Amino acid sequence: MTQTPLLELSAIGRTYTSGGEPLTVLTEVSLTIQSGEFVAIMGTSGSGKSTLMNIIGCLDVPTSGRYLLDGTDVARLDDDRLAQIRNRKIGFVFQSFNLIPRTSALSNVELPLAYAGIRQSERRNRALAALEQVGLADRIDHLPTELSGGQQQRVAVARALVNEPVLLLADEPTGALDSRATTDVLALFDRLSAVGRTLIVITHEHDVAARAKRVVQMRDGRIVTDERQAPHPKDREVA
Secondary structure (H helix, E strand, O other), rough: OOOOOEEEHHHHHHHEEEOEEEEEEEEEEEEEEOOOOOOEOOOOOOOOOOHHHHHHHOOOOOEEEEEEOOOEEEOOOHHHHHHHHHHEEEEEEEOOOOOOOOHHHOHHHHHHHHHHHOHHHHHHHHHHHHHOOOOHHHHHOHHHHHHHHHHHHHHHHHHHHHOOOOOEEOOOOOOOOOOOHHHHEEEEEHHHHHHHOOOEEEEOOOHHHHOOOOEEEOOOOOOOEEOOOOOOOHHHHHO
16 A cells, blocks of 8 residues: 655745745755655755745745645645644754753743643653653753753754654754764764654755755755665664
């Protein structure tokens, strides 16, 4: 039996108006991603990868084409439903971490659950489990300023995972990290991939893309290559 794709983008186009003139950023982009895939989307500045990320993350809607996320036609959703989709089905990880400065790691991770109306005791238990999953069970009371860059990004990953989303979407997740912290975060992505998480990483860094199972290259608003990769040497180290 054929598996239903988790994401299915068909002939996606996105055009903005700039100075009264149309500016086409995406043209005829088609992409299918199955549940459990680890995909890197690469491209230089202006390639369209950030716009594609915004559409995949339901932060923007296409001008043309069709986008199905977990079987839902995104174009048919109003703003409230799009917000629900973002909170419940997609976990976001950003380059700048986006943690609340004067709030503990635990409270930062609880935040999506609070928005979802989850009661406090359950929020705490689920946030603790998410922090343990990313190796920060001993840092739950620390503020972001008391954590290294790599630890802050792992808190951000825990926050992205706490709602059990169908998709983890990471935008240049190692862009603000040093080499050691980058290694730690990529090892975490390896572990998440190994247990079947669906990961899409937007990156311009080849060493980050090398960890993915599939690399999509963009140029001038189009997909130019879409290739599966041989297993990364680190994969054999993931338990």
